Amino acid sequence: MRRACAVAALLACGTSAHAGLFDDDEARRAIIDLRTRISALEDASKAQGGQTAQQLQQLQNALLDLTNQNEQLRQQIAQLRGANEQLAKDLSDVQRQQKNIAQGVDDRLKRVEPQQVNLDGKTFMADPEEIAAYEAATATLRSGDFDKAQASLGNFLRRWPASGYADLARYWLGNAQYGNRDFKGAIVTFKAFIAAAPDHARAPEAELAVANCQIELRDIKGAKATLADLMKTYPKSEAAVAGKERLASLK
Structure with a gap:
């Protein structure tokens, strides 16, 4: 057990x-x-x-x-x-x-x-050289250098005889000749200006200038005839008034 x-x-x-x-x-x-x-x-x-x-x-x-x-x-x-x-x-x-x-x-x-030029109511075309030559010549005249101005203006007219400046160039040439006491040459130039531009505003002054040249040359008869023609052709101009007084003073 x-x-x-x-x-x-x-x-x-x-x-x-x-x-x-x-x-x-x-x-x-x-x-x-x-x-x-x-x-x-x-x-x-x-x-x-x-x-x-x-x-x-x-x-x-x-x-x-x-x-x-x-x-x-x-x-x-x-x-x-x-x-x-x-x-x-x-x-x-x-x-x-x-x-x-x-x-x-x-x-x-x-x-x-060419450039357009307006001068004394006249419009025309001119070459730049032509313009410069004219302006130089007239500037010389204004300066009182009549010899140089006469030569410059004469050269201008020979080079540009048909220029729109030609009429005025002749007018100023006549003034330069007058300033040089070249009265005969001035008479020829002023008459050429009048013949070419009888209606120009400066034509009466040019004819009076012719009479003044004749007076300087003692051509009293010629001066009287010129002054009479001035008063007849441009009776309303200031130049005609001055011419009348000048005529009255001549003997």
Whole structure:
């Protein structure tokens, strides 16, 4: 009986020990499984972290490429701006040169093209050189240099005999001759002026000047005839009034 109890007790002990061993294996397997899962998670995390790092590196590379492209674009824009500024300067230079050329052409044309002149109610065309020569000659006369004025006006009439200035040039030539006391020459010139332009505003003055020249030459008879013709031809002129007084003073 005691032996049976002992065996039963041993059996009971053995069963209890086996149950404890079974629990330890389960726990061990659970731990191993957990560790495996943790390791897998860590590996996945590392893999994901590597992928994230790779994506980040790609983004950084793309950003660097964009930065480089932006810098290249800035350089190209700067070059284009420089080129545009140079083109603008070149264009400005060309336009200025064209303007200077055009101005030069205009100036040359003005020196050779006839110009319209209005003088003593008469309108005509004259070359620039012709205008300059006439103005220079009459300016010399106004300065009182009768010798030079007589030469200049004579040269003018020889060079431009059909000029619109010709009538007045003859009138002023007569005055220059009178100033030089070339009374005979002045009479010829004044009469030529009157014959060419009898309706000219200065024709009465020219006829009075002829009479004055005749008086200087002691040709009183001729002077009286000239003064009488002056009062008859140009009765309303101031020269006729002066001629009447001059005629009255002659003996």
